[in-house]
Amino acid sequence: MTEPSVHLTINGRSMAIAGVPPEERLLDTLRWRLGLKGTKEGCRTGGCGACTVLRDDRPALSCLTLTHDAEGTSITTIEGLEGDPVGEKVRAAFDAAGALQCGYCTPGFVMALTGLLREGGSSIPLGELLEDLGGNLCRCTGYAAIVRAVRSAREALA
């Protein structure tokens, strides 16, 4: 059975990707087919947030998305935040706060926070913003610096 090509806009570039098996996850398409290895595989069960990307500007779990079912959508990965006004502020906040230890969870946190701030801006109460990041885990438990980064990213958008 020949699979139809999948049409996606990846980091602003539209492309037709041929030969994607029906069971392939978006996470694997991004990492192994397109070489975008900033998106990480953590638990592969939607429980850790390491694979978070933006799908049509909203946070999505690329490990729980069939690539074929993402047909026609626009995907932004950590590599595509260059020039994004919210994304760049979030990245700068993580950088300034030193909000990473091993760095494995960082792209997921940056994408999740970028999605949340795009949705609600700086009007979201800090407590709710932190609660809404509860789907992202840091295996190094470096949360104190991450919380500082979240606070300063939110303030930078005010």
Next chain:
Amino acid sequence: MAPFAVVAPASPDEAIAELRAAGPGEAVVLAGGTDLLFDLEDSRVGPRRVVSLRRLPWRTLDWNGPSLTIGSTLPLRAIETDPEVRRRIPGLYAAVRAVGSVALRHQATLGGNLGRSAPASDLIPILLVLDAEVDLLGPSGERRIDVDRFVLGSRRTALAPGELIRSIRIPEARPSAYLWQRVRPFHDISHMAVAVAFSAARSAWRVAVSGFPPRPLLVPEAEEALGGPEPGPEAVARAADALAAHAPIVADRRASEAYRRQLVRPLLQRAVQAIRAGSGGR
């Protein structure tokens, strides 16, 4: 993972035809995919066709006076970000926020949660206490069925072959709350949960429990013990006793029966307090 084809019908009729054309077990329905993909990966189901509902026009949320109709494929995140849901049905807001993470809720749907009917569903108990109804569309037309009769057991529903969940109707916005206990506050499975709502139209309480097999259930003994619209501390205590005594609680690998029976009391008391305070839970 066994090979299958992903198809995305453009209309409800095409989707139903797609399901009818498949033999038993040959096709599965894909909504958000956040639960189904586990089965596909584990090959617990080996479908030949995965029928995605992503192109169907069912991502809707419509208020009509006191009632709310939610399209089956609307992502859960759109329910929790509706200001009217948060204000008028706080228990639904709290229950939706109990599911997964924000990213997961941008994918997961109310129809998917009902159709998959997990024993520890966070959404079925709140739909039970809201007396919600499921609108189904299938080869022989439309029908409407109570959530209580739609959910048959663990991973079992009243869906007939070729039938799809089109929408979920909540007939009356109610003061309500949803309280849960779990290992990790976010993105975990509740091992005990209590949903409570008060119907002004019927002047009656509704109480449901979830978190253990086979399915979330209403507990009429606790509803009766709460009595009228303003239950005093004694009525609440009696309702907590009734819930602990009559809820058909069992043990599973996530919690013992004794622990769960202890938990239902404070969860019910806190749920009634939350309703008094006008909040949906935590």
